[in-house]
Amino acid sequence: MNAESSITYPVPFTGKERRVHLTGEAYFEVAKHQQQPFIVSSLQQSIKVTGTHFNVCCYLHQPDITTLAEGSVDITPLSSSTTHSLKPGQQATLIGNDFEVKSVKAEDVIAWKDGLFVFNDTPLKEALQQIGRWYDVEFTYNNTLPLNKRFDAEISRNLNLQQVINIIEMGTKLTFKLDGRKINVQ
Secondary structure (H helix, E strand, C coil): CCCCCEEECCCCCCCCCEEEEEEEEEEEEECCCCCCCEEEECCCEEEEECCEEEEEEECCCCCCEEEEEECCEEEEECCCCCCEEECCCEEEEEECCEEEEEECCHHHHCHHHHCEEEEEEEEHHHHHHHHHHHHCCEEECCCCCCCCCEEEEEEECCCCHHHHHHHHHHHHCCCEEEECCEEEEC
């Protein structure tokens, strides 16, 4: 599980399914069990698998994102009955009642579980959001962050916050001012 995440599930799994409820982000490696499928539920979607490796990102106030590393999954928005099947290397982002599916490098998406931030042409605002969540800080922009600014880096999560900020400053030419748990981007 990633930062600011929680998962609830029964102990033991009984009945016809293995269901967990997720808020935040988690990586799953699910053992095959055809008679008892594994289901991940969030506030916006349900993901059904019988055996696979996948990542689910479902933080509050953000679209749910499912990335498949291996196997297959079927995802269904809770607001619709339309089900989508993903193939390895595909990522589905829930937008409204449907999914936007694209190809991604799954290993980059799940690098967080190995202690890395991996940003490849990532919108800077999204990168700062991930970093803020990990270090429990809030970035403020005051309209100084260019909307199209993108960021490329591979950063260890073992570095302290100041070291990470130094890397971002070098790569973006922006300045960061720390004020307690808030960081102003200039």
